[in-house]
Amino acid sequence: MSTPALSFDSTTFRRTLGMFATGITVITARAKDGSLIGLTVSSFNSVSLNPPLIVWSLANTSTVRAVLEDCAYYAVNVLADDQEALSNLFASKAADRFAGVDWEPGLGGAPVLAGCCAVFEVRNTLRYPGGDHLIFVGEVERCDRADRAPLLFFNGQYRRLP
Template structure:
């Protein structure tokens, strides 16, 4: 049985997905060799309240994929409105992304970034192959929040809340 041709291309699909406003997170972890991992992710969401589960995805071609699959813990740092530079830094190819970043160690040594509007400390539970991405499901063991306004991404650009 043949698969019908799609009525859209990958660019159209990506641009259409961009119409869904998301928060911006930086996923951080400590690799088994002790090195720090950090990357910008906006594919973050809740799965379950009991147990407390979250989900996010990572491209199969990511250089951080193996280390993130193997780590016991990682952190999801939800960026605040004034942290656009952090989002850009952790989305870049800069070798030492943590050089000038304030952070403290969380569970498993995962870096908890300063100034975020929320931080989740997560036990790495499950990974599922999903097309050109790996889907990570994790169990939240600790979390905290502040009243800071979040950094948002919509239609290919950073945004802020209006009228809060």
């Protein structure tokens, strides 16, 4: 069975996806050697309330893929509207993304970033191939929230709630 030709290209698909407003998260974990990893991710969502499951995806080409596949726990730090600089830092190629960043160790040593509007501490449960990404489904073991507005991303730009 052949795959039908698409009526759009990858740029059109990406720009169309950008019309779905998302929050911005930083996924953090501790590698087995003790080093810290973190990256900005907007592909985050809830899956189930019982059990409490979340989902996010990571490009197959990510340099931290092996660490995230192998770690027991990771944290999903939902950025507040004044944390655009953190989003940019963890999306960058900076050698030490944690330099000068205020955080404390969570479950499994995964960094929990200070000042976020929410955090989910997650047991690394399931992974599935998904095209050019790896899909992570994790079980939330701890979560907390602050009364802070979220940082949003829409149509290729950071946004804030009015």
